[in-house]
Amino acid sequence: MVGIALYIVFFLTVVSIYAIIVMGLNLQWGYTGLFNAGVVGFFAIGAYGTAILSGPDNVRLIGGFELPYFIGVIGGILIAAAAGLIVALATLKLREEYLAIATFGISISIQLVALNFASLTGGANGLVGLPRPFYQFFTEPSVYSVFFLCLVLVFAAVVYVALERAVRSPWGRVLRAIREDVTAARSLGKNPTMIRLQSFVLGSAIMGLAGGLYVGFIGFVSPIDFLPILTFQIWAMLIVGGSGNNRGAVLGCLIVWGLWTASGYVISNLVPPGFQSRAGALQAMLIGSVIVLTLLFRPRGLIGEEDVISTHAGASATPALQADAAEKG
Amino acid sequence: MSAHILQIANLTAGYQPGLPIIRDVSMHVSKGEMVTIIGPNGAGKSTLIKAVAGLLNVEDGRVELSGSDITRISTHKMADAALAYVPQTDNIFASLTVDENLKLGAQALPKATARERVEEAYEKFPDLRKFSRRKAGVLSGGQRQMLAVGRALLTHPEIVMLDEPSAGLSPKMVDDVFAQLVALVKSGVAILMVEQNAKAAMRISDRTYVLAEGRNRLDGASDALLEDPQVTQIYLGRAGRKQ
Numbered sequence: 001m002v003g004i005a006l007y008i009v010f011f012l013t014v015v016s017i018y019a020i021i022v023m024g025l026n027l028q029w030g031y032t033g034l035f036n037a038g039v040v041g042f043f044a045i046g047a048y049g050t051a052i053l054s055g056p057d058n059v060r061l062i063g064g065f066e067l068p069y070f071i072g073v074i075g076g077i078l079i080a081a082a083a084g085l086i087v088a089l090a091t092l093k094l095r096e097e098y099l100a101i102a103t104f105g106i107s108i109s110i111q112l113v114a115l116n117f118a119s120l121t122g123g124a125n126g127l128v129g130l131p132r133p134f135y136q137f138f139t140e141p142s143v144y145s146v147f148f149l150c151l152v153l154v155f156a157a158v159v160y161v162a163l164e165r166a167v168r169s170p171w172g173r174v175l176r177a178i179r180e181d182v183t184a185a186r187s188l189g190k191n192p193t194m195i196r197l198q199s200f201v202l203g204s205a206i207m208g209l210a211g212g213l214y215v216g217f218i219g220f221v222s223p224i225d226f227l228p229i230l231t232f233q234i235w236a237m238l239i240v241g242g243s244g245n246n247r248g249a250v251l252g253c254l255i256v257w258g259l260w261t262a263s264g265y266v267i268s269n270l271v272p273p274g275f276q277s278r279a280g281a282l283q284a285m286l287i288g289s290v291i292v293l294t295l296l297f298r299p300r301g302l303i304g305e306e307d308v309i310s311t312h313a314g315a316s317a318t319p320a321l322q323a324d325a326a327e328k329g
Numbered sequence: 330m331s332a333h334i335l336q337i338a339n340l341t342a343g344y345q346p347g348l349p350i351i352r353d354v355s356m357h358v359s360k361g362e363m364v365t366i367i368g369p370n371g372a373g374k375s376t377l378i379k380a381v382a383g384l385l386n387v388e389d390g391r392v393e394l395s396g397s398d399i400t401r402i403s404t405h406k407m408a409d410a411a412l413a414y415v416p417q418t419d420n421i422f423a424s425l426t427v428d429e430n431l432k433l434g435a436q437a438l439p440k441a442t443a444r445e446r447v448e449e450a451y452e453k454f455p456d457l458r459k460f461s462r463r464k465a466g467v468l469s470g471g472q473r474q475m476l477a478v479g480r481a482l483l484t485h486p487e488i489v490m491l492d493e494p495s496a497g498l499s500p501k502m503v504d505d506v507f508a509q510l511v512a513l514v515k516s517g518v519a520i521l522m523v524e525q526n527a528k529a530a531m532r533i534s535d536r537t538y539v540l541a542e543g544r545n546r547l548d549g550a551s552d553a554l555l556e557d558p559q560v561t562q563i564y565l566g567r568a569g570r571k572q
Contacts, residue, residue, distance in 0.1 A: 170436050174436070176424065177422045177425065181416075181420075183416050183419070184416055184420050185405075185422075186404040187408075187413070187414040187415065187416060188405075188434050188480065189406070190433075190436075192405070305424065307426070307463075307464060
């Protein structure tokens with residue numbers, strides 16, 4: 001029973017970390033229409049940034065600055081934001097599909113750097129012995145797991161509330177206008193390049209935060225954690241939950257990661273050991289099928305974009321609603 | 330200083346450097362005047378208006394707004410320069426509400442002023458008020474044009490440039506939209522519009538420019554040009570090259 005409870009804690013911690021990434025992607029794609037197919041790259045940069053800054057000193061490595069964990073996380077966020085800025089400056093003028101190809105290529109490059117720049121990243125072995133926040137205050141690992149889940153939930157809640165405020169502000173309104181039609185937005189005095197840049201960098205920083213939390217969660221980092229399949233999973237979460245809605249992003253994360261985990265459990269218990277690696281492909285097929293079914297039956301996702309998002313839209317609409325009400329008698 | 334609100338002098342522009350679509354085009358618009366640009370397909374009408382709006386590469390020539398050079402100003406800075414541009418299609422944000430669409434146009438203004446201006450737009454275009462909390466995508470073609478024009482007016486521009494405001498509208502809606510444009514001009518706003526619906530546009534405008542193959546062909550009072558057989562000939566592609 002305790003084992004199941006601990007597994008649920010583990011599962012929810014992963015979901016919460018991934019939910020942060022999905023919310024970052026939702027800002028970029030759901031609200032701004034930026035097709036970032038390199039999500040995992042920014043997640044990896046945040047993770048490695050945190051690991052290099054806060055990891056233990058090692059004579060064979062460039063990093064290992066032994067900074068406090070949260071300084072490492074902030075550093076990881078800033079490095080991911082800087083990477084987002086560089087990528088955005090290079091790619092944001094590209095059309096949707098080309099932006100996707102470019103960002104996908106960049107994320108593969110990031111993973112290859114993680115794999116081959118061994119003196120910085122530890123290569124295939126990764127970086128180990130990384131600090132876990134407040135770990136020294138706990139004697140029971142299980143209690144620490146619960147604490148860490150709470151910590152990640154707090155970060156996820158802060159990201160959620162901040163993004164909700166942002167997308168409901170006039171700035172959020174401009175994001176959606178740019179997503180809809182760049183020329184029309186430009187004709188209204190908006191600078192789409194600047195706004196898209198802001199959205200891309202902020203989204204990348206949020207993914208970097210998730211990377212930093214992931215490092216604190218597992219205590220090591222290696223290239224195997226940042227395979228392109230994760231980008232696919234994150235996109236699946238957003239599509240299933242409903243892009244353009246942060247609640248949808250979180251729900252999609254819970255459902256898709258739940259399906260992924262459950263299918264993994266079934267495969268590991270029912271499929272003979274010799275076939276398990278091949279049967280793992282069924283998981284990707286399952287998620288692919290869920291995406292197809294979602295697009296067929298609920299193209300806007302389980303919780304699609306709200307009809308009225310801007311909280312500032314209410315003021316002058318009031319007379320109109322009154323007129324509506326009067327009409328209806 | 331130019332006496333006109335908008336002065337376009339010898340403008341050469343296109344979509345790619347070295348491949349101009351319009352060549353050496355000149356025209357002007359005065360305060361409270363409605364000017365229409367007509368011409369056969371491919372004449373460069375929309376290209377001209379996009380070039381003036383800063384969306385295209387200007388190779389040569391000059392555009393002045395109330396005497397100030399705006400030739401190479403970015404489109405997003407045009408709104409500050411008292412010039413509003415309404416694109417031909419997709420000129421509203423369908424997934425945003427009507428109210429959000431209007432507020433986007435007033436976002437740069439102080440809050441209280443923005444609120445007043447949005448209210449002004451509702452008064453000018455009462456149909457929009459009924460749909461204020463609904464997504465703009467549910468509006469009819471005519472209402473969409475009203476929304477696009479209403480939004481463009483929020484910053485109180487001196488001149489509004491419209492790219493084919495009657496495109497895709499039923500004859501009844503065209504009449505409604507044109508009636509609103511006439512009312513706007515009466516309120517002192519100048520209008521420069523590109524129109525395929527040549528006769529209907531000429532009937533409501535003060536002056537007309539006829540473009541063909543990217544160059545000025547004819548211009549004058551709209552009433553006079555309506556009767557001018559050369560206009561028909563240009564549309565049929567005969568007189569254009571020799572003029």
